[in-house]
Amino acid sequence: MQSLVCPGDHTVELREKPIPQPGPEDVRIRIQASAVCGSDLHKYRQSAEERATHGYDQLTLGHEGAGIVDAVGPGVLHPKIGDRVVAYHLIGCGACEYCRAGEPGFCRDIEGFNWVRDGVNAEYVVIPARYALPLPDDFDFEDGALFACNVGTAYGAARKAGASGDMTLAVSGLGPVGLYTVMMARAMGAPVIGVDVQSSRIELANSMGIDMTVNPTESDAVAAMRDFGGGDGVHASIDTSGNTQARSAAIDALRPHGRFVEVGLGHETVYALSTPLNMREITLTGSWIFKLYEWEDLLDFVRRHKLPIKSVISHRFPIQDAADAFGLAESGTAGKILFTWPAVTA
Ligand SMILES: [Zn+2]
Ligand SMILES: [Zn+2]
Secondary structure, eight states, rough: EEEOOOOOSSEEEEOOOOOOOOOOTTEEEEEEEEOOHHHHHHHHHHHHHHHHHHHHGGGGOOOOEEEEEEOOOOOOOOOTTEEEEEEEEEEEOOHHHHHHHOOOGGGGGGEEETTBBBBBBSSSSEEEEGGGOOOOOOOOHHHHIIIIIHHHHHHHHHHHHTOSSSSSSEEEESSSHHHHHHHHHHHHHHEEEEEEEHHHHHHHHTTTTEEEEOOTTSOHHHHHHHHHSSSSSEEEEEEEOOOOHHHHHHHHHHEEEEEEEEEEOSOOOOOOSSSHHHTTTTTEEEEOSOOOOHHHHHHHHHHTTOOOOOGGGGEEEEGGGGHHHOOOOOOOOOOEEEEEEEOOOO
16 A cells, blocks of 8 residues: 655655554454645654654654554454444554543643554554544544644644633644634634734634734734733743744743643743743643544534534645655645545545
8 A cells, every 4th residue: 555654854755555454353444535734744854864763764754644444453342344434643542541541631641643553544444443433424624633732632622621601721833723712712612813924824713813912023922811811911822833932932921820721832941031920820721632532522513503614724645645645744834734545535
């Protein structure tokens, strides 16, 4: 089968791999849609040496995928062959306290895609059956790939921020995760100000009806966020960029008792704040993807509010053109980029 790997140094390539066989309690998924994630770009930028040291260059890239179950291993009752599913990508041991609570991201034996095991940018992927989340018929496979990470991450973050009509929210970073966070938070009732240094992303957010935007290269973003929150600052802020300056600004823009949610991956965890946290009694928290037990809530929320999640998709590429897709994603000018796969007809 064709499988996408990332050797590092800004390269991705297709490699032939054997079709994987499901072991006990595993299912095999025939992928029908997958996507490029901002977190894949961190891998793309790593050096070839670093990628090879960990063996990451050999593993299939991608953690946002949906498809059809086409084989099941011994002992699997659900899902069944032919079921439409989304691959949840934080695969835990299934037995520890975190796994039992639906939070496998905290499992000590976590096996992430392109980290410990092969990911979803391949014709087939094998995962434990309990991580194959059911995809209802009113959502297509592209929706499934969006739910797998970006939309789910946005939902988790907006909930962590306490988004509601009783507060104001700032979102820094208006890439796909940021745009989905804006969409979720506004549907929860919160007025949102968005921050990004790319004018194309600001335009995209404006076209989606965001309440206000600010570009820190053109004006004082902290002042704009504070004004948006009524002068003293916003009630909560979410950073999806992972950029130290953006995170610091998002924290500086908070009013007393404000809450900051760290979502974007950053290699530094240093903040450069203009006022101390203690004098404003700020809460800092993190949010990672969504919890297994939030799956149905997430689908229901998108369905109930008729959220146009496909509106964030800007490009679709066949997997053969993955190098072009990553080049475009790296430019920071695109919305969500999806990969298309040969459709399985029933
Ligand atoms: Zn992702
Ligand atoms: Zn576990």
